[in-house]
Amino acid sequence: MNQLTHLTAWLRRRDPGLAATRRAARTAVVMPFLFAMCTQVFHVPVTGTFAAFGAFAMLLLVEFTGPMAQRLRAQTALTGAWLVLVTLGTLATRSVWTAATATVTVGLAVLFAGVVSSVLASSTTALLLGFILPVSAPAPPGQLPDRLLGVLLAGASAFIAVAVMWPRRATDQLSAPAAQVCRAAAQQLRADADHFEGRATPTYGRCRSCAQQTASSTQRLRHVFTATPYRPTGLSTESRTLVRLVDELTWLSAVLAEAAPTAENGPTAPPQACQVRRTAATVLDLSAEILDDPTIPPARLRAAAEELRGALTSLEAAAVDRLPPSDAPKSSQGDLEAVIDSLDISFRSQEVAFVVLQIAQNLDLARAAHQRGWSDRLLGREPGALTGPLKSAQERAAAHLQPHSVWLHNSVRGAVGLGIGVVAADAAGVQHAFWVLLGTLAVLRSNALSTGQNAFRALGGTLAGSIVGAALLQLIGHHPPVLWALLPIAVMASGIVPSAISFTAGQAAFTLTLVILFNIAQPAGVSVIVVRIEDIALGCAVSLVVGLLFWPRGASAAVGKTLAQAYLDSARYLTGAVDYAVACCTFPPPALAALQDGHRAAASARRLDDAFRTYLAERGAKAVPLGEMTTLVTGVVGLRLAADAVLELWRRSAGDSPPEDRAGARKELLVMADRILRWYQGLAEALVRGEPPPVPLQADRTNNARLLEAVSRDLGDASGRATATGVRIAWTGDHLEAARRLQAPIAAAARDSNHQLAGTTNLEAMPKSYGLSSSVKSTRGSASSQHRAGWFGRLLVRVRGGRRLPGQS
Numbered sequence: 001m002n003q004l005t006h007l008t009a010w011l012r013r014r015d016p017g018l019a020a021t022r023r024a025a026r027t028a029v030v031m032p033f034l035f036a037m038c039t040q041v042f043h044v045p046v047t048g049t050f051a052a053f054g055a056f057a058m059l060l061l062v063e064f065t066g067p068m069a070q071r072l073r074a075q076t077a078l079t080g081a082w083l084v085l086v087t088l089g090t091l092a093t094r095s096v097w098t099a100a101t102a103t104v105t106v107g108l109a110v111l112f113a114g115v116v117s118s119v120l121a122s123s124t125t126a127l128l129l130g131f132i133l134p135v136s137a138p139a140p141p142g143q144l145p146d147r148l149l150g151v152l153l154a155g156a157s158a159f160i161a162v163a164v165m166w167p168r169r170a171t172d173q174l175s176a177p178a179a180q181v182c183r184a185a186a187q188q189l190r191a192d193a194d195h196f197e198g199r200a201t202p203t204y205g206r207c208r209s210c211a212q213q214t215a216s217s218t219q220r221l222r223h224v225f226t227a228t229p230y231r232p233t234g235l236s237t238e239s240r241t242l243v244r245l246v247d248e249l250t251w252l253s254a255v256l257a258e259a260a261p262t263a264e265n266g267p268t269a270p271p272q273a274c275q276v277r278r279t280a281a282t283v284l285d286l287s288a289e290i291l292d293d294p295t296i297p298p299a300r301l302r303a304a305a306e307e308l309r310g311a312l313t314s315l316e317a318a319a320v321d322r323l324p325p326s327d328a329p330k331s332s333q334g335d336l337e338a339v340i341d342s343l344d345i346s347f348r349s350q351e352v353a354f355v356v357l358q359i360a361q362n363l364d365l366a367r368a369a370h371q372r373g374w375s376d377r378l379l380g381r382e383p384g385a386l387t388g389p390l391k392s393a394q395e396r397a398a399a400h401l402q403p404h405s406v407w408l409h410n411s412v413r414g415a416v417g418l419g420i421g422v423v424a425a426d427a428a429g430v431q432h433a434f435w436v437l438l439g440t441l442a443v444l445r446s447n448a449l450s451t452g453q454n455a456f457r458a459l460g461g462t463l464a465g466s467i468v469g470a471a472l473l474q475l476i477g478h479h480p481p482v483l484w485a486l487l488p489i490a491v492m493a494s495g496i497v498p499s500a501i502s503f504t505a506g507q508a509a510f511t512l513t514l515v516i517l518f519n520i521a522q523p524a525g526v527s528v529i530v531v532r533i534e535d536i537a538l539g540c541a542v543s544l545v546v547g548l549l550f551w552p553r554g555a556s557a558a559v560g561k562t563l564a565q566a567y568l569d570s571a572r573y574l575t576g577a578v579d580y581a582v583a584c585c586t587f588p589p590p591a592l593a594a595l596q597d598g599h600r601a602a603a604s605a606r607r608l609d610d611a612f613r614t615y616l617a618e619r620g621a622k623a624v625p626l627g628e629m630t631t632l633v634t635g636v637v638g639l640r641l642a643a644d645a646v647l648e649l650w651r652r653s654a655g656d657s658p659p660e661d662r663a664g665a666r667k668e669l670l671v672m673a674d675r676i677l678r679w680y681q682g683l684a685e686a687l688v689r690g691e692p693p694p695v696p697l698q699a700d701r702t703n704n705a706r707l708l709e710a711v712s713r714d715l716g717d718a719s720g721r722a723t724a725t726g727v728r729i730a731w732t733g734d735h736l737e738a739a740r741r742l743q744a745p746i747a748a749a750a751r752d753s754n755h756q757l758a759g760t761t762n763l764e765a766m767p768k769s770y771g772l773s774s775s776v777k778s779t780r781g782s783a784s785s786q787h788r789a790g791w792f793g794r795l796l797v798r799v800r801g802g803r804r805l806p807g808q809s
Contacts, residue, residue, distance in 0.1 A: 014500035019063060024495025026161045027060040028488040034153055035517070036484065046143060047150040052517065053133050054082060054154025057126040059161060060495050064119065068167065074119055075162055079155025081123075082130040086151055089134030090144050096426040099135050100419045103437075106131050107415035115400045115407045115610070116393045128418075135422065136434035174242045177221040179291035181249045182359070184214040186281035186288070188256055189352070193277040195261045196269035196345060204261060211260050218253040221246060222630070241366040245359060247637040252355045254638075259348035269345040272311070272318040276349040279308045280356040287363050298364045305360045312353050319346045319727045347734045354645045399603035406562065406611040421542045428538060436538050464508040472516075483520050490516055559629070562611040564684035566604040566636045571680035573601040574643035574739060578673040581650045581732050582666040584725075594647050601640055608636060631749040638742050639680070642735045649728055649735075669729065672736050679743060686750065693750040696743035 015021050031052050038048030064074040085106065092102035110128055114121035134147060188210035195207050225246045286301045400407045418437055425433030472486070490513040498506025576597035612633050675697060682694040 011496070011500060015496065020496050020499040022166050023060050023063055024492045026165050027056060027495055028492040029165070030059060030157045030161050031055040031491055032484065032487045034150075034157060035487075035520070038150065038153070039520070044146055044149075046139075046146040047153070050086065050133065050147045050150030051153040051157075052150075053129065054151050055157055056491075057082075057129045058154055058158035060491075061126040061129065062123045064122065068163065071162060072159060074123075075155070075159050077119075078123055078126060079151065079158070081127055082151045082155065083148055085127065085130035086134045086147050087144065089131045090139060090147060091141065092135055093138035096423060099138075099426075100422040103131070103135055103422050104415045104419035107418045108411055111411035111414050112397070112400075112408065116396050132418070132437045133434060136425070136437050173224060174221070174246065175291045175294075177217070177224045178242065178245055178249060179288040181214065181217040181221050181253070182284040182288035182291065184210070184217040185249075185252055185256060186284035188214045188260070189277040189281040189284070192256075192260055193269075193274040193281075196277075197271070197274050204263070207261050211257060214253050214256055218250055221249060241362045241369065245362050247634060248355060248359050248362065248641075250634060251638055251641060252352070252359070255348070255351055255355055259345075259352055269349075270315075270318050272315040273346045273349040276308070276311045276315050276353050279304065279311045280353050283308055283356050283360050287359055290363050290367065294367065298367050301360055301364060305357055308353055308357060312350060315346055315349060316724055316727055347731055350649075350731060351645065351734075351738075354648065355641065358641070358644070396606075399606055400610075402565075402607065405607055406559075407607075417542055420545075421538075424538055424542055430538070436542070464504070464511075468508065468512055472512075480520060483516050487513070487516050487520070559608070559611045560687050560690075562604070562608045563632055563636070564687040566601070566608040567639065567680050567687070568684040569597075569601040569604040570636055570639040570643065571677045571739075573597040574639060574646065574736075575673045575677045577643045577646040577650075578669060578732065578736070581646055581728070582669055584650045598640075598643065598647070601643070605636060605640065608633065628749040628752050631745055635742055635746040635749075639739055642739045642742075646732050646735050649731060669732065669736075672733065676736060676739050679740075683743075683746065683750065693747040696747050697740050 011018060011021055034051040034055055035048050038051050039045050058075065058078055062078065064071040088102060088106065092099050107128065110124060110131070114124045130151075139147075188207070191207045191210045195204060283301065283304045286304050290296050290298060290301060402408070421437045422433060425436040428436075430436060490509065494506065494509040494513045497509045573594070576594040580594040612629070679694055679697055685691070686693045
């Protein structure tokens with residue numbers, strides 16, 4: 001019993017949630033049963049072969065997510081796809097060239113279709129096996145019914161096994177740590193609100209303690225994210241929203257760190273700013289409840305989000321009231337520093353609220369995705385999309401028909417490799433091309449170096465499995481009862497070992513399974529093992545050649561190009577949002593252009609997301625340390641969130657009546673946005689070329705002075721008091737400043753990684769920390785909150801109060 005407990009604990013450490021163990025146990029029962037029934041009872045070996053491999057593919061190589069009804073529909077659809085693929089593969093074997101052409105075509109379609117939805121992505125290998133098996137074993141069309149019968153038996157058995165044998169609960173490993181971050185952030189928001197209101201308790205130390213708790217919870221969340229298996233292909237829409245939630249919670253943690261009190265006796269805040277923080281804390285608490293229990297209806301969360309939007313409107317009005325008139329004498333200004341500090345706190349409250357609203361929207365989307373129909377889930381249509389399922393699938397696929405798409409690269413590489421494998425197997429005169437294609441499929445990865453490493457691992461695993469198989473055959477001879485007894489054990493091992501031990505050990509276990517299976521069906525003894533090793537070696541050689549010829553630099557270089565495009569599109573989106581804000585100063589225009597920029601930025605972010613996940617999943621040492629890579633990816637999130645915030649700020653005010661003349665303020669705001677855009681354009685070029693990034697921009701005091709002068713002149717009503725538009729201009733300037741401050745940590749990370757992203761092979765050790773790199777953290781602690789945040793609001797009040805900037809005439 002003690003040994004069983006230790007074994008279970010070891011499995012749980014190596015196989016989180018026992019996902020691989022569950023699949024292996026089902027397959028170990030179903031696959032030998034079908035093979036025995038077909039070959040020993042009904043004496044139809046062809047049906048037995050296809051039933052065994054069909055069960056192997058449908059139970060071991062794929063595990064669908066979602067409610068049980070959705071999973072069973074997916075299993076049924078997989079069976080239907082196998083029927084089609086087996087038919088095509090059988091009919092395509094009239095000649096080697098038709099077989100090779102069909103293999104490339106079907107392989108490309110299957111591999112690239114995975115970009116549409118998680119249902120297709122998670123079943124890619126299982127679908128490919130459904131075509132590889134028949135196309136590698138030429139047979140007359142008259143054998144097709146026996147093959148299809150085996151597929152039907154496998155599909156029906158897999159359907160029953162998924163439903164009744166150790167059913168998997170619909171859980172997500174990211175939900176629990178994400179809920180902890182939400183609760184920690186809510187506690188910090190309430191503590192900060194109490195402090196800013198001047199309450200005796202909690203003390204400043206309590207605020208610091210809550211901030212540390214939020215930071216540590218965020219770090220744990222990032223650790224779980226990087227350790228979660230099957231990230232590149234196992235993402236449903238609800239899982240993808242949780243992945244986005246990781247980025248948003250990381251960003252929220254950084255914003256809260258800047259918005260926190262910086263002194264025991266710091267400034268107080270207007271009650272509206274504190275109310276925004278408390279309402280945001282309520283939204284986060286409700287978000288945590290939904291993360292813990294997905295069945296909770298999102299009605300309360302939606303109501304709290306609407307309340308938060310109302311609190312933001314009140315905050316905006318209060319910020320207007322606190323600004324003194326432009327012609328007020330100094331004696332009536334009161335405590336000008338208190339006004340400055342309160343405006344800073346108001347902006348940070350607005351920034352926090354926006355991120356919290358994004359989090360609530362994401363969770364609402366995840367719950368809606370959980371209730372989607374089958375067609376929406378299969379074609380990857382997100383809830384609330386204006387287009388139909390097929391159109392949504394086309395848009396998602398079109399986003400990856402780009403030269404820098406890692407998914408497109410891998411799809412073309414895999415399809416061409418399998419096609420070459422068919423031709424190579426025919427030219428070499430091997431008895432079973434299946435082994436060659438299996439070696440090609442198992443080894444081919446995203447770069448030549450990794451392919452070479454996997455080739456040695458695959459050959460080593462095949463050799464080890466063959467040696468063990470040869471020893472077994474020599475020891476027991478041809479004794480079918482013993483082989484039948486060993487078959488379930490070998491199947492179980494081939495399912496668990498790859499996750500629990502290594503790729504090489506998994507290859508050995510799989511080879512042993514096939515050796516036993518083939519010797520039961522067609523006793524051939526030890527001599528067949530040498531032939532199988534040669535076939536696998538040929539497949540590995542095909543993989544190595546294709547990996548060298550097609551995009552050989554791997555995921556690191558692809559991430560660099562995709563990252564550059566994502567920064568460029570996000571910076572253009574920010575500029576478009578500022579253009580919309582400027583246009584709102586004269587008349588409320590439609591936000592169509594900015595929204596289109598946002599869609600392009602979102603498409604780039606999806607490509608970056610896939611490239612980053614491929615980079616994380618790629619075997620071998622990482623060319624770029626994870627800390628620097630995560631900083632660069634998170635920087636794209638921050639830039640897009642700044643653009644989202646500007647667009648939302650001005651869309652919410654589109655019906656206001658603006659003052660007549662804002663020419664000066666518009667001009668200077670556009671100058672600021674253009675400077676930021678040009679910097680990020682330079683960053684994108686540096687990432688592609690492997691050059692040092694541009695020097696981060698410094699605050700342009702001359703431009704700021706002109707902007708402030710224009711704002712104080714243009715953005716007042718008839719009585720000289722500030723308007724809501726003036727506050728929005730100030731907050732837009734603050735968001736632009738946040739995008740400028742973001743440049744320092746991004747540049748630091750890019751300097752450390754640009755050569756590796758450009759394709760060099762300098763390998764560095766992976767850091768222990770996760771999330772934001774130390775370069776980000778250091779910039780966040782370099783100054784007080786009042787000097788880091790709300791710079792434009794501070795200077796605006798100084799100009800209105802008669803103060804002059806250094807160097808201002």
